[in-house]
Amino acid sequence: MADTPSPAMTPATRTQVRLAAAACLLPLLLQLPATLGIGFGIGALAVTAAAWRNPLPSVLRLLLGVCALLAVAAVAPGIGRDTACAVLAAMLALKPVETFSLRDGRSLVGFGLFAPFATFLLDQGPLSLVLALLAVLLALLALQRLAAEEGEIMAAADHPHWLAAKGVLRLVALGLPLALSAFWLFPRLPTPLWGLPGRSIATPGLSDTMTPGGMADLLLDDSPAARVQFFGAVPAPEQMYWRGPVLWDFDGSSWRQARGLQALPAAPMRPAGPGWEYRIDLEPTEDRQLIALDLPTRLPDGAHLSIDYTTTTDAPQYNVSRWRMHSAPAAAFEPELPQQLRQRALALPQGYNPRTLALGRQWRRAAGHDAEGRADAAIAARALGMIHDSFAYTLNVPLASRNEIDDFLFDRRQGYCEHFSSAFVVLMRAAGIPARVVTGYAGAYRNPIGGYWLVRRSDAHAWAELWLPKRGWVRFDPTAAVAPERVYDTIADRQPGRIGGFDGLVSVFNASDWLRRGWNDFVLGFNAQRQQDLLKPLGLGALGASALVVLFAAIAALALGWMAWWIARGERQRDPLLRAWHALDARYRTLGRGRAQHETALAWAARVAADRPSAGRHLAELGQRFSEARYASSLSRERLRDLLRDLRQHRP
Amino acid sequence: MLAALRRRTQAWMRPRAPEPLPAQMTRNRIYVLPTASGLFFGLLLGTMLLGALNFNNNPALLLALLLAGAVQASLIAAHLQLSGLRVNAIAAEPVAAGEELRLRIALDAVDARVRRGLRIAHAGNCTHARVDAHGATIELRLPTTRRGLLPLPRLQLSTVQPLGLARAWAYVWPAQALLVYPAPETQAPPLPVPIGGQGHPQVTRAGEDPHHLRGYRPGDAPRSVAWKASARHDNLLVRDYEQQRSGELLLDWQHTSGLPHEQRIRRLARWVDDAERDGRRYALQLPAHPLIATGQGEQHRHRCLRALALLPGEAGHG
Numbered sequence: 001m002a003d004t005p006s007p008a009m010t011p012a013t014r015t016q017v018r019l020a021a022a023a024c025l026l027p028l029l030l031q032l033p034a035t036l037g038i039g040f041g042i043g044a045l046a047v048t049a050a051a052w053r054n055p056l057p058s059v060l061r062l063l064l065g066v067c068a069l070l071a072v073a074a075v076a077p078g079i080g081r082d083t084a085c086a087v088l089a090a091m092l093a094l095k096p097v098e099t100f101s102l103r104d105g106r107s108l109v110g111f112g113l114f115a116p117f118a119t120f121l122l123d124q125g126p127l128s129l130v131l132a133l134l135a136v137l138l139a140l141l142a143l144q145r146l147a148a149e150e151g152e153i154m155a156a157a158d159h160p161h162w163l164a165a166k167g168v169l170r171l172v173a174l175g176l177p178l179a180l181s182a183f184w185l186f187p188r189l190p191t192p193l194w195g196l197p198g199r200s201i202a203t204p205g206l207s208d209t210m211t212p213g214g215m216a217d218l219l220l221d222d223s224p225a226a227r228v229q230f231f232g233a234v235p236a237p238e239q240m241y242w243r244g245p246v247l248w249d250f251d252g253s254s255w256r257q258a259r260g261l262q263a264l265p266a267a268p269m270r271p272a273g274p275g276w277e278y279r280i281d282l283e284p285t286e287d288r289q290l291i292a293l294d295l296p297t298r299l300p301d302g303a304h305l306s307i308d309y310t311t312t313t314d315a316p317q318y319n320v321s322r323w324r325m326h327s328a329p330a331a332a333f334e335p336e337l338p339q340q341l342r343q344r345a346l347a348l349p350q351g352y353n354p355r356t357l358a359l360g361r362q363w364r365r366a367a368g369h370d371a372e373g374r375a376d377a378a379i380a381a382r383a384l385g386m387i388h389d390s391f392a393y394t395l396n397v398p399l400a401s402r403n404e405i406d407d408f409l410f411d412r413r414q415g416y417c418e419h420f421s422s423a424f425v426v427l428m429r430a431a432g433i434p435a436r437v438v439t440g441y442a443g444a445y446r447n448p449i450g451g452y453w454l455v456r457r458s459d460a461h462a463w464a465e466l467w468l469p470k471r472g473w474v475r476f477d478p479t480a481a482v483a484p485e486r487v488y489d490t491i492a493d494r495q496p497g498r499i500g501g502f503d504g505l506v507s508v509f510n511a512s513d514w515l516r517r518g519w520n521d522f523v524l525g526f527n528a529q530r531q532q533d534l535l536k537p538l539g540l541g542a543l544g545a546s547a548l549v550v551l552f553a554a555i556a557a558l559a560l561g562w563m564a565w566w567i568a569r570g571e572r573q574r575d576p577l578l579r580a581w582h583a584l585d586a587r588y589r590t591l592g593r594g595r596a597q598h599e600t601a602l603a604w605a606a607r608v609a610a611d612r613p614s615a616g617r618h619l620a621e622l623g624q625r626f627s628e629a630r631y632a633s634s635l636s637r638e639r640l641r642d643l644l645r646d647l648r649q650h651r652p
Numbered sequence: 653m654l655a656a657l658r659r660r661t662q663a664w665m666r667p668r669a670p671e672p673l674p675a676q677m678t679r680n681r682i683y684v685l686p687t688a689s690g691l692f693f694g695l696l697l698g699t700m701l702l703g704a705l706n707f708n709n710n711p712a713l714l715l716a717l718l719l720a721g722a723v724q725a726s727l728i729a730a731h732l733q734l735s736g737l738r739v740n741a742i743a744a745e746p747v748a749a750g751e752e753l754r755l756r757i758a759l760d761a762v763d764a765r766v767r768r769g770l771r772i773a774h775a776g777n778c779t780h781a782r783v784d785a786h787g788a789t790i791e792l793r794l795p796t797t798r799r800g801l802l803p804l805p806r807l808q809l810s811t812v813q814p815l816g817l818a819r820a821w822a823y824v825w826p827a828q829a830l831l832v833y834p835a836p837e838t839q840a841p842p843l844p845v846p847i848g849g850q851g852h853p854q855v856t857r858a859g860e861d862p863h864h865l866r867g868y869r870p871g872d873a874p875r876s877v878a879w880k881a882s883a884r885h886d887n888l889l890v891r892d893y894e895q896q897r898s899g900e901l902l903l904d905w906q907h908t909s910g911l912p913h914e915q916r917i918r919r920l921a922r923w924v925d926d927a928e929r930d931g932r933r934y935a936l937q938l939p940a941h942p943l944i945a946t947g948q949g950e951q952h953r954h955r956c957l958r959a960l961a962l963l964p965g966e967a968g969h970g
Contacts, residue, residue, distance in 0.1 A: 106689040106816065110689075116715060117700050117712050120711045120712040121712070124709070124710075124711045128711070129711055133715075140722060143816055143817070144814050144815055146816050147769065147812050147813055147817075148769060150812055151768065151811065152780040171729060171815070172718065172721070172722045172725075174729075175721020175722040175723070175725040178717075178721045178724060179718045179721035180717075182717050182720075182721075183710075183713060183714055183717050186717075188708060189705055318707060318709075319709065523711065597672060
């Protein structure tokens with residue numbers, strides 16, 4: 001049977017199958033690098049048009065395949081998730097050129113469904129979701145069409161499009177309870193069996209290195225980085241510094257995290273005040289970097305605090321993750337600085353930025369030394385004053401030169417947070433004050449719907465920390481000296497959804513971001529932990545995987561039972577009188593006294609009466625009444641009801 | 653071994669014995685299993701589910717589960733296509749052995765649901781049908797090999813609707829036998845001499861003579877049309893064997909002595925056909941069978957062929 005060639009699709013079916021394949025491919029193409037996405041899209045259209053009626057020669061097909069793979073290798077080299085997805089897209093784009101039989105059509109639709117799946121590995125946003133749902137519906141429609149053709153249903157006349165669409169929607173609706181119960185209850189893996197390959201093309205985000213001038217792309221990206229819900233007190237906007245990687249080491253052009261220090265325990269910190277309780281829903285970052293409000297005091301399981309209060313997670317965050325934390329402003333943050341750290345916080349590369357070093361030393365000579373740190377504070381204030389007086393904020397910055405900080409401080413005097421913080425820290429180190437760069441986000445936008453705070457990627461920021469005697473590390477933000485509105489979101493122009501003076505879209509943005517948050521909450525962020533939380537209100541705390549399987553099986557059985565009830569309903573006799581009569585017959589049948597097909601009701605009753613006079617007499621009477629109800633004039637409603645009751649109650 | 657297993661499962665499937673019609677498809681005799689593409693699709697879904705669970709990728713999981721749910725619903729829908737369906741009657745015009753019997757199968761359903769893409773099959777023959785509230789009659793060809801009563805085989809009623817991923821099927825095994833006439837002999841000698849036809853000259857069968865031709869009347873056999881003569885006229889002409897009608901034939905079992913048993917039956921069948929075609933009146937005498945009196949026409953022919961078809965085989969004969 002498998003050897004018989006599959007019959008060819010009709011042109012209309014072929015069109016529908018190709019449409020479904022295209023719908024599957026579309027969301028994936030949108031997530032690929034633009035050159036590949038557009039290239040494959042146009043290529044797929046071209047080859048499909050060329051092979052609309054007849055398959056292309058196999059040599060040409062092979063050539064096209066090789067070309068597609070070369071394109072993938074050129075644009076996204078290396079082995080990663082996006083490369084694999086690009087290869088899948090290429091195969092799917094080329095597959096229609098050899099899809100002509102019914103079986104080909106089915107396999108194209110099947111493979112096609114992998115494309116929306118792969119899309120979700122790259123992006124889980126609402127657009128991908130909507131397109132994927134559309135693709136699934138079109139794929140099911142195509143499958144139905146293929147089945148109709150196999151069943152020789154002449155499509156146009158017997159099975160119009162709207163009826164086909166209705167049929168597919170009905171199937172999806174019927175399957176929904178089972179799918180949803182499986183989604184909420186199916187046991188999740190607390191840790192993956194195998195890791196998710198990373199992307200071979202990195203997306204810009206907070207990184208553990210900073211090269212002044214490198215963050216500009218990030219600052220223009222308004223997509224969300226995290227959403228924060230406070231429980232109780234909410235910090236003032238100028239206190240909303242979301243701490244990311246802390247950078248110690250400067251090589252003349254880039255700042256880096258101090259590798260050797262990460263394993264050390266968190267430095268001592270005395271909080272000033274009760275602090276803030278909050279929950280961060282972090283968008284996927286693909287690395288282990290976590291952010292926390294300055295300074296974190298309590299972290300949940302799975303997160304770690306290093307000596308400089310950088311927070312990291314156990315596993316890379318490929319999905320939305322949720323962290324409940326507590327933070328407080330510091331009264332004293334590492335008031336005793338070990339000598340080794342002090343040296344590290346004063347280190348400067350040799351032979352770079354001579355003018356800055358000279359200025360720092362000159363300021364130190366002018367300020368003198370004192371144990372209280374007043375001189376240090378005066379130097380810092382002097383630097384901030386200089387920046388405030390004669391510097392300007394701009395994202396439009398020329399490429400860095402060798403002595404980038406000299407150029408910035410003495411000639412250009414324009415830049416953004418990376419330049420300000422980097423130059424400030426170098427200047428302070430030159431003046432003998434231990435200093436480091438802190439990256440993260442500053443500020444947040446409060447969404448009035450839902451009352452949560454949205455941190456966007458464009459809120460990315462870099463600031464400085466100076467170590468002052470007795471107080472320890474103290475935050476200094478040189479950018480705020482120039483452009484506080486860039487830091488604290490105080491001007492209306494930074495409101496999302498606002499175009500010029502028109503703020504009509506603000507509420508639309510608020511509502512859509514709130515919906516997005518709900519989606520994150522209920523779907524994306526759902527994991528083994530949340531599954532357990534979900535079951536707690538039902539009194540099912542801490543279910544093991546096996547108990548969960550049992551619960552899932554029970555619910556699945558319920559859903560299947562519901563479907564089976566549907567079947568039974570399909571077969572059920574519609575007339576209640578006949579139904580009761582058949583049930584009566586079935587009861588006698590178990591005793592071997594069922595009614596033969598040719599027997600009338602009365603003849604049967606007579607036969608039974610011969611065996612069992614008591615039951616038979618009653619049966620004869622019932623048979624008489626049944627015959628009257630069926631064949632004679634219509635019975636009154638009451639008498640029919642009585643007959644029904646008697647039929648149901650009669651036992652042989 | 654696989655074949656044995658297959659036979660075993662086949663034997664286990666209901667109905668396990670012939671049953672009287674009408675037969676209604678109920679849930680205890682409907683079977684549903686995935687088709688080859690269904691298995692392939694299941695494999696794809698399994699891979700998706702595993703991947704989605706491993707990466708804790710909830711949208712992907714939701715997508716895979718949605719598909720799985722729809723596929724599961726399609727299994728039930730496939731079941732529903734058959735459930736409640738009723739095979740009311742099966743009939744067929746008898747044909748000669750070796751020809752295909754055209755079974756006419758009357759189907760309807762207990763409810764008004766339209767069932768599309770139904771397939772009725774036996775061995776290699778299949779036909780597709782659509783049943784709506786008014787029911788449907790479909791025709792299935794069944795090969796025949798020998799004369800006599802042919803018990804109806806177990807017929808398969810199946811559908812791959814709605815998605816082609818699962819096949820739902822049920823068997824119908826009507827307790828009914830259909831008549832198959834003997835295959836007429838191909839190279840048979842001419843009809844025997846008529847009863848009491850000594851005085852009549854044997855009329856030659858050929859006759860291009862216009863006296864023996866008349867105009868075509870509906871019901872005339874195509875074989876009796878004189879094509880060459882018709883070509884010269886505007887209308888069809890038919891050879892008229894009026895003169896031969898006078899002789900009544902007796903087709904006697906004894907006329908065929910010397911031939912093997914089945915051969916004798918086949919020759920008589922051929923003679924019945926020939927006599928009918930020639931428009932002769934004939935009687936049929938068979939062993940251990942009352943004489944079939946002289947007659948003519950479709951009814952008579954059926955009676956004769958039926959008697960021939962039901963003659964016992966040689967072993968039974970002695």
